[in-house]
Amino acid sequence: MSALDEVADDVFAYIERPGGWCVSNAALVRADGESVLVDTLGTESRARGLRSALMRMGAGSPAMVINTHWHGDHTAGNALFAPAPVVAHRRCRPAMARNGWAVRALWPEIDWGDLPLVLPGVGVGDRAVLHAGEREIHLLTGGIGHTDADLAVWVPHARVLIAGDLVMPGTTPFLLSGSVHGMLDWIDRLRDLAPETIIGGHGEVADRHVLTETRDYLGWLLAVARDAMPSGATPLEAARQVDPARLGGHPWSSWNEPERLVANLHCAYAEIADTAAPIRSGPVLADMAAFLGHSIPASA
Numbered sequence: 432m433s434a435l436d437e438v439a440d441d442v443f444a445y446i447e448r449p450g451g452w453c454v455s456n457a458a459l460v461r462a463d464g465e466s467v468l469v470d471t472l473g474t475e476s477r478a479r480g481l482r483s484a485l486m487r488m489g490a491g492s493p494a495m496v497i498n499t500h501w502h503g504d505h506t507a508g509n510a511l512f513a514p515a516p517v518v519a520h521r522r523c524r525p526a527m528a529r530n531g532w533a534v535r536a537l538w539p540e541i542d543w544g545d546l547p548l549v550l551p552g553v554g555v556g557d558r559a560v561l562h563a564g565e566r567e568i569h570l571l572t573g574g575i576g577h578t579d580a581d582l583a584v585w586v587p588h589a590r591v592l593i594a595g596d597l598v599m600p601g602t603t604p605f606l607l608s609g610s611v612h613g614m615l616d617w618i619d620r621l622r623d624l625a626p627e628t629i630i631g632g633h634g635e636v637a638d639r640h641v642l643t644e645t646r647d648y649l650g651w652l653l654a655v656a657r658d659a660m661p662s663g664a665t666p667l668e669a670a671r672q673v674d675p676a677r678l679g680g681h682p683w684s685s686w687n688e689p690e691r692l693v694a695n696l697h698c699a700y701a702e703i704a705d706t707a708a709p710i711r712s713g714p715v716l717a718d719m720a721a722f723l724g725h726s727i728p729a730s731a
């Protein structure tokens with residue numbers, strides 16, 4: 432059972448392990464009796480566990496819920512924290528409405544529960560400041576990164592960054608809904624904050640070194656794509672040639688979800704070639720399974 436652990440003054444992390452596909456994190460800022468919750472996990476039972484953890488620490492209902500992005504493994508529990516308003520990037524609401532619970536079709540064997548889809552009621556266009564008591568919570572938006580509607584949460588008094596899936600310590604980034612170059616811009620911006628503690632969307636609590644490693648990974652990814660494209664190698668073939676989990680030698684050689692390299696190479700190819708056509712997710716997911724030699728595993 433996960434718990435809300437205080438990782439800095441008035442900032443709590445709810446880390447779900449092992450942190451792979453659909454096993455995501457949440458966070459809470461609590462001060463002066465007021466709480467602001469960031470993300471609501473991927474299934475009804477996981478979200479109920481989060482709500483129980485709030486109850487155990489006497490936090491009760493949060494005053495506000497923030498969604499870091501629209502992926503269904505971060506928003507499933509929104510309904511459980513009503514009547515707290517759900518705050519997100521202004522593009523998050525239409526994306527959630529459009530995609531619904533699409534993630535669930537990928538893993539029909541998971542018990543997702545039966546909660547209704549609750550869309551954000553407040554859309555942030557640029558930058559906003561919320562409060563939990565006297566503590567400020569800054570909401571940062573930017574260009575396309577992990578998705579087209581990412582929102583990073585910065586808690587300045589404690590220098591804590593709650594990054595959603597812009598940062599996933601120990602886990603391979605996933606850019607199928609996002610952009611390699613856009614992620615590089617985001618990571619530079621997050622590094623400029625000089626955070627001391629980072630709560631990512633998946634994985635363990637980390638320090639700012641994870642930003643450097645993520646940036647290095649993205650640079651390596653682009654270099655792999657640029658090397659492979661002239662030979663006519665497909666993203667799957669390029670991924671097999673450089674497979675870091677097999678060949679070692681990089682910090683990301685031991686990261687979870689190595690199959691995401693294939694999807695990220697599809698994105699890198701498209702950005703380098705400057706193709707306007709959207710990437711179709713079905714063939715990319717099939718390539719990821721082919722890279723693994725079996726279906727993509729998820730637990731929940």
Ligand SMILES: [Zn+2]
Nearest residue numbers: 500502577596
């Ligand atoms: Zn995500």
